Amino acid sequence: MSEVKKHEVVVRTSNVAKQYGEGEAAVRALNGVSCEIYSGEYLSIMGPSGSGKSTLFNMIGGLDKPSEGSVFVNSVDIAQLTPRELAFLRCHTIGYIFQTFNLITVRTALENVTLPMLFAGTSPDEAEERGAKLLDLVGLGHRLHHRPSELSGGQQQRVAIARSLANNPAIILADEPTGNLDLKTGQEIIDLLRHLNEDRNVTIISATHDHKMLDVSDRIFHIRDGQLAKIETKEELALTGHSAQL
């Protein structure tokens, strides 16, 4: 929490709205969300499906552009970036983790981790060395040359976590990282993420349904009907006893 108290803003959204479709068929997935996310915090975004949680997540990660409002990552308005600059931002500043792991199926675990490094211009030798270290860090040092199809779900998610760390990003975006895993494996992934958050001071933003994920969060954003309904801090959670909230 000490890092959080510094309140250095790493992501800021200002009145972000997103509309899919036109005219009568239009769906407003987000309706004016303004928030600040601090460097080094572990933030969970909660909300029922269809609440706009994933849409907000995509906006923050530069995966989609808002219809209105702006998103600032490290005080750069990402709507102003060219596709090439956006690719640079995704490569260097943000690491992504998905519910469905989304590893490149045709490459090995090590190649999955080194690919973002090669995009960043790292030499192959250095990339391989760093990639092996990262896989070791997530406990897969013995599975470097296995392809995703030869790994279990938990192992695949570990590879994805190692890959998200490839270029030492400031932010890790995790979209329901435990959604496709059993309880025990899910807990291991949460512990790993929390550990990385504390050790490397990387900001973790995670969309989740998972209650276990809330226990480790510094703050929780509750999204309802495309709006930011409530922000809870860890202290408030401890006071109210979060079973009542959920």
Added chain:
Amino acid sequence: MSREQFKNVDPPFWVAWNQALASIRVRFFRQLITSVGIALGIAFFACIQTMRLAEASHEAETEARLKWLVATSLVMCLVGVTNSMLMSVAERYREIGTIKCLGASDSFIVKVFFLEAMLLGLVGSFGGSLLGVTLMQLANLTSGNIVPFPAAAGVVLIGTVVGMFMTVAAAIAPAMQAARMPAAAALRVEV
């Protein structure tokens, strides 16, 4: 971080090359079918072209009819190849979205598909033209109407070049479209 720092450079050529090779190697069976599809189309073209040369007809009417057949075979071939390549891009939208998240530029994605199509097109159309020319020559053995070697080799060469060009052309448009999609949209596509 200021905007001036966003100077992204594409990774060296071999990164795209390795990605294309890995994609062919791992999806070997799927890619083989695509390649055979290309090969059959080009084999048909090579057959007709060899037949045209073997007849070596000076009658304007026969010549015109055979040219017409050659053109038809090319159109058929183009439709088949386009279908294969459209499918091969469409079933990989998710992979494209993921690779964008890792920081790939649009041009890197197009480059991978370009290389893949070129390799598949090369193998498929070379095999196809060889098959087509050989079959036609064998069929003409009895009548003794064999096309001499240099001309037959010419048919193989033309078939290979035309087939490769068609494959690349058919793959590049859908690949460019997929590369330009926002990453979130590419990830959402379910095939």
